[in-house]
Amino acid sequence: MKDRVLYDRGMAVRRSVLGDAHVDRSLERATDFDADFQEFITKTAWGQIWTRPGLDIRTRSMLTIGMLAALGKDGELKLHIRATRNTGVTRDEVKEILMQAAVYAGVPAGNHAIALARAVYAEMDEEDAREAERKG
Numbered sequence: 001m002k003d004r005v006l007y008d009r010g011m012a013v014r015r016s017v018l019g020d021a022h023v024d025r026s027l028e029r030a031t032d033f034d035a036d037f038q039e040f041i042t043k044t045a046w047g048q049i050w051t052r053p054g055l056d057i058r059t060r061s062m063l064t065i066g067m068l069a070a071l072g073k074d075g076e077l078k079l080h081i082r083a084t085r086n087t088g089v090t091r092d093e094v095k096e097i098l099m100q101a102a103v104y105a106g107v108p109a110g111n112h113a114i115a116l117a118r119a120v121y122a123e124m125d126e127e128d129a130r131e132a133e134r135k136g
Helices: 002-018 020-029 035-049 057-071 074-082 091-105 107-135
Strands: none
Touching: 002 020, 002 035, 002 057, 057 074, 057 091, 057 107, 074 107, 091 107
16 A cells, blocks of 8 residues: 555656656556556655655755766756756756756766756747747
């Protein structure tokens, strides 16, 4: 029963941070090979860590961006930069996080993360423009 509670709690926060569309795609693409991993990250990362009371979602989002930049984990960094739409972290705050990462993780890591963030924000701006045009 505890596992189900962790899963449900984790799924709720995962959806609130990453968005329903991303989570739905991840679950739909799951195979027998990686379905257990999807369950694991939902229960562990999202259900046990992101729901802890010591830090709010916005702070956890900022920390995650900094750590992913430092580790050079591009795919996850892109995902969490996009998630700032849901976590309330501003572009200026992301810039400052990446500046901080450059000092402590190295200028090449910071330079790479800045370039990646710039590209993600350009994509997001294009998506927003298309959506605004569609709603016209």
